[in-house]
Amino acid sequence: MTFGLSLNLFGSTTKALEIDKVYDILIVGGGPAGLNAALYAKRKGGDVGIITKIVGGQIVDTSIIENYLGYASITGKDLVKQFEDHIAGLEIPMAKEVIVEKIQIDEGSNIKRLTTSDKKTYMAKSVIVATGSVPRKLEVPGEEEFFSKGVHYCAICDGPLYTNKEIIVAGGGNTAVEAAIDLSKFASKVTIVHRSQIRADKILTDRLEKLSNVEVKLETQIKRILGDTRFSGVEVLDKKKNQLYTIEAEGIFVEIGVLPNTQGFGDLLELNVTNEIIVDKKGRTNIPGIYAAGDCTDVEYKQVIISAADGANVALSVFEYLNTLDD
Amino acid sequence: MENLLTDEIKKQLSEIFEQMKGNVTLAIFTKDEPCPTCAETIAFIKELSSTSKKIKYKLYNIKLDEKKAKEYDVTRTPTIVVLDNDEAYRGVKFVGIPAGYEINSLISALIQVSGNLIELPEEFVERIKKIDKPTNIKVFITLGCPHCPGAVETGHRLALENPNIVAEMIEAQTFGELSAKFNVSSVPKVVINDKVEFLGSQPLEVFLDNIEKAHL
Numbered sequence: 001m002t003f004g005l006s007l008n009l010f011g012s013t014t015k016a017l018e019i020d021k022v023y024d025i026l027i028v029g030g031g032p033a034g035l036n037a038a039l040y041a042k043r044k045g046g047d048v049g050i051i052t053k054i055v056g057g058q059i060v061d062t063s064i065i066e067n068y069l070g071y072a073s074i075t076g077k078d079l080v081k082q083f084e085d086h087i088a089g090l091e092i093p094m095a096k097e098v099i100v101e102k103i104q105i106d107e108g109s110n111i112k113r114l115t116t117s118d119k120k121t122y123m124a125k126s127v128i129v130a131t132g133s134v135p136r137k138l139e140v141p142g143e144e145e146f147f148s149k150g151v152h153y154c155a156i157c158d159g160p161l162y163t164n165k166e167i168i169v170a171g172g173g174n175t176a177v178e179a180a181i182d183l184s185k186f187a188s189k190v191t192i193v194h195r196s197q198i199r200a201d202k203i204l205t206d207r208l209e210k211l212s213n214v215e216v217k218l219e220t221q222i223k224r225i226l227g228d229t230r231f232s233g234v235e236v237l238d239k240k241k242n243q244l245y246t247i248e249a250e251g252i253f254v255e256i257g258v259l260p261n262t263q264g265f266g267d268l269l270e271l272n273v274t275n276e277i278i279v280d281k282k283g284r285t286n287i288p289g290i291y292a293a294g295d296c297t298d299v300e301y302k303q304v305i306i307s308a309a310d311g312a313n314v315a316l317s318v319f320e321y322l323n324t325l326d327d
Numbered sequence: 328m329e330n331l332l333t334d335e336i337k338k339q340l341s342e343i344f345e346q347m348k349g350n351v352t353l354a355i356f357t358k359d360e361p362c363p364t365c366a367e368t369i370a371f372i373k374e375l376s377s378t379s380k381k382i383k384y385k386l387y388n389i390k391l392d393e394k395k396a397k398e399y400d401v402t403r404t405p406t407i408v409v410l411d412n413d414e415a416y417r418g419v420k421f422v423g424i425p426a427g428y429e430i431n432s433l434i435s436a437l438i439q440v441s442g443n444l445i446e447l448p449e450e451f452v453e454r455i456k457k458i459d460k461p462t463n464i465k466v467f468i469t470l471g472c473p474h475c476p477g478a479v480e481t482g483h484r485l486a487l488e489n490p491n492i493v494a495e496m497i498e499a500q501t502f503g504e505l506s507a508k509f510n511v512s513s514v515p516k517v518v519i520n521d522k523v524e525f526l527g528s529q530p531l532e533v534f535l536d537n538i539e540k541a542h543l
Binding site for chain 1: 331336340364367371427428431448469470471473474476477500501506510511512513516526530531
């Protein structure tokens with residue numbers, strides 16, 4: 001068990017967001033895109049605020065990050081701490097632990113009204129949507145029924161509860177392999193089940209191969225989650241032999257990628273077929289004054305460093321818009 | 328055990344604790360070995376209290392100080408009971424060490440129990456006032472869970488608003504049996520009066536809905 005502290009500076013020291021003023025920019029989301037947008041916007045002199053469910057976004061659920069330039073290897077929580085420390089001095093007001101449920105625009109005005117899950121309404125001249133993404137589900141029978149009764153989406157949260165138990169990791173990308181490596185420290189056995197071939201980076205698969213308690217089953221598709229009162233295993237299809245069989249385990253961690261977190265914005269913003277917000281090179285959406293950055297957009301690759309850079313790009317672009325408004 | 332608090336964290340904590348109004352006393356209950364994570368908890372709180380004059384602590388043995396344990400309804404070790412400026416029990420507890428991400432819920436508890444309360448929307452204040460039966464909120468967490476402190480903070484905030492409410496963080500790995508009893512396989516998991524439960528770091532409204540459900 002490790003006790004290492006993860007101090008969340010924003011939790012205790014930030015100024016609260018005000019409801020009776022009109023901000024230049026309100027940023028929805030506190031992941032790398034949102035935080036970097038805030039950094040750039042604040043340095044430019046903008047009156048900026050952040051509304052976020054969790055500071056750091058998806059990175060806080062990531063155990064190790066090894067492809068952010070400047071850090072050979074850093075834990076997700078430590079990278080978030082670096083981000084926080086960097087912008088803590090800028091005193092950017094924040095509403096945390098809330099999500100934006102709706103964005104409305106006053107008729108005949110440029111004011112955008114953002115309604116949050118705690119029933120407050122904040123106002124801004126421009127908005128940057130940087131809501132990131134949420135874990136993708138298997139979409140097979142039993143998945144919902146056994147959610148949190150053996151079906152999990154956060155390895156670093158729920159992994160310790162499977163100490164000395166047998167578990168399955170679904171997926172074959174970087175997140176799945178990283179989760180398997182991480183979980184192999186707790187679990188007695190980890191079985192990776194993936195419908196095609198492993199497509200994780202070689203540096204990760206090399207590490208995986210060295211682990212004695214990890215088994216990999218490729219070309220194997222999960223058809224059904226099994227269980228009585230709680231999860232007991234999965235029914236899978238061996239695609240080569242065209243055979244159904246059962247893999248027993250006490251838990252499954254689903255790590256098959258992400259979906260854009262754009263729920264609630266579809267009425268206002270133009271989304272593509274996979275529900276990503278459509279943006280141009282400057283991060284502009286179909287609505288003047290509303291921008292989007294990072295994983296919630298149709299940007300091709302979802303990476304921490306790309307999201308952070310996207311946040312900077314969009315913040316700069318927003319200033320072009322603000323300069324066109326007369327006040 | 329190595330020090331949990333680096334000089335840098337100590338400095339940051341000292342600044343944060345300037346928000347404390349009155350004093351807070353942490354009553355720490357442990358027992359003779361074996362007592363997993365007890366030594367770590369004591370060392371941690373000692374270090375923490377060095378960052379602010381307003382943070383005091385008292386060490387109790389759950390067996391030898393049976394009366395105190397009963398007064399605060401402490402049944403497991405380690406447990407930290409957060410007492411206010413008058414050393415009064417306000418229903419705020421941590422069962423297990425609040426290290427890892429839970430440092431954040433501990434900070435929040437210290438600041439709020441000291442008298443610097445986060446303001447609640449009027450509609451919620453009314454609903455919380457109406458809770459007139461004993462209400463126990465258990466929030467099961469793991470130390471590596473970034474979403475858990477939010478749920479612990481909400482529980483504690485409710486306890487501070489109404490003397491009928493007690494809220495306790497429970498560190499699920501150390502208290503495996505208790506976690507198994509409540510089928511905790513995902514965190515945060517919130518259990519109200521040992522019967523109504525929900526998952527995830529939910530808004531205050533969901534806590535209230537479930538408390539009201541538990542009293543039906």
